[in-house]
Amino acid sequence: MIPAKFDYVKPRSMDEAVRALAGGGEDAKVIAGGQSLLPLLRIRLACPELLVDVGGLVELRGVTDAGDSLLVGAGTTHYQLVHDPLVGAHCGILAQAAALVADPAVRHRGTLGGSLAHGDPAGDLPAVTLALDATMIARGPGGERRIPAASFFFDYLTTALAPGEILTGVQVPKLGAAWGYRYEKFHRTAQAWAIVGVAALARRSNGHVTEARVGLTNMGSVPIRARAVEAAAAGAEATRQALTAAAASAADGTEPPADLHGAPDYRRHLARVLTGRALAAAAGA
Numbered sequence: 424m425i426p427a428k429f430d431y432v433k434p435r436s437m438d439e440a441v442r443a444l445a446g447g448g449e450d451a452k453v454i455a456g457g458q459s460l461l462p463l464l465r466i467r468l469a470c471p472e473l474l475v476d477v478g479g480l481v482e483l484r485g486v487t488d489a490g491d492s493l494l495v496g497a498g499t500t501h502y503q504l505v506h507d508p509l510v511g512a513h514c515g516i517l518a519q520a521a522a523l524v525a526d527p528a529v530r531h532r533g534t535l536g537g538s539l540a541h542g543d544p545a546g547d548l549p550a551v552t553l554a555l556d557a558t559m560i561a562r563g564p565g566g567e568r569r570i571p572a573a574s575f576f577f578d579y580l581t582t583a584l585a586p587g588e589i590l591t592g593v594q595v596p597k598l599g600a601a602w603g604y605r606y607e608k609f610h611r612t613a614q615a616w617a618i619v620g621v622a623a624l625a626r627r628s629n630g631h632v633t634e635a636r637v638g639l640t641n642m643g644s645v646p647i648r649a650r651a652v653e654a655a656a657a658g659a660e661a662t663r664q665a666l667t668a669a670a671a672s673a674a675d676g677t678e679p680p681a682d683l684h685g686a687p688d689y690r691r692h693l694a695r696v697l698t699g700r701a702l703a704a705a706a707g708a
């Protein structure tokens with residue numbers, strides 16, 4: 424199908440972008456890589472009257488070292504995440520998950536900000552930012568706002584971003600050397616969406632896991648933390664057996680979707696299995 428008619432502006436700075444978006448009111452939308460928005464426009468699930476294209480704004484791109492954390496620009500593409508040396512050194516799970524997003528063509532155009540702002544529970548990066556305790560940084564007519572990942576994802580395709588706000592970046596605390604990580608994704612075919620995904624981080628000391636963080640992809644209308652698993656894994660021996668046992672509660676309290684790729688019970692089973700695998704890999708077991 425052909426999208427409904429819309430106006431299009433390509434601002435040259437963030438100031439211009441914020442003004443343009445505010446001027447368009449509730450019928451204006453940001454577009455970055457277009458990898459999620461364009462399909463919605465074509466089937467007319469979204470019919471904005473104005474598109475504000477932030478794809479050309481260099482100030483939104485790239486990764487900077489901010490001491491204890493990295494500042495990742497919202498316009499940083501999946502491809503850049505995979506290859507960025509700072510991301511690889513300090514938040515490698517972001518690169519690992521980005522490498523599993525779609526195919527090379529999508530990874531070259533799609534952005535971190537677009538993935539997060541889109542709020543698709545099947546998206547790979549939201550659960551990763553949740554496990555990393557990242558903070559989203561948004562700018563609107565009222566200035567800058569910082570939103571913890573834990574309060575950013577509201578519902579299916581709905582985030583805490585207010586109309587008129589643009590995500591400018593994500594602050595990601597650096598993982599120290601004691602942390603291991605693994606993003607496990609189960610998909611029907613290579614380069615497809617996650618039926619279930621698990622982002623696991625484990626801090627190790629003396630053969631034990633001292634702290635674990637687990638984010639789940641596609642186990643509800645938003646990405647979620649598997650808190651019961653995190654509690655069970657903390658203090659557990661860093662062995663496959665102990666961490667498989669800790670993963671038994673991975674599906675507790677979840678409401679996974681039913682679709683052509685899997686029933687809720689199948690997804691619950693996957694969540695338990697993948698969480699065990701991801702935690703064991705993260706803990707080096």
Ligand SMILES: Cc1cc2nc3c(=O)[nH]c(=O)nc-3n(C[C@H](O)[C@H](O)[C@H](O)COP(=O)(O)OP(=O)(O)OC[C@H]3O[C@@H](n4cnc5c(N)ncnc54)[C@H](O)[C@@H]3O)c2cc1C
Nearest residue numbers: 453455456457458459460525533534537538540546547590
């Ligand atoms: C064939 C295909 C396969 C895919 N497979 C996967 C997959 O396996 N895993 C996965 O996670 N994703 C997958 N995707 C989705 C896609 O990779 C991401 O959702 C995409 O990268 C979003 O980024 P974008 O820059 O293209 O966003 P856009 O499409 O430009 O925008 C998406 C949404 O975010 C908003 N937005 C974008 N940037 C900002 C900003 N800076 N501030 C505020 N709002 C903003 C837009 O208004 C829109 O609502 C796939 C997409 C395609 C086309």
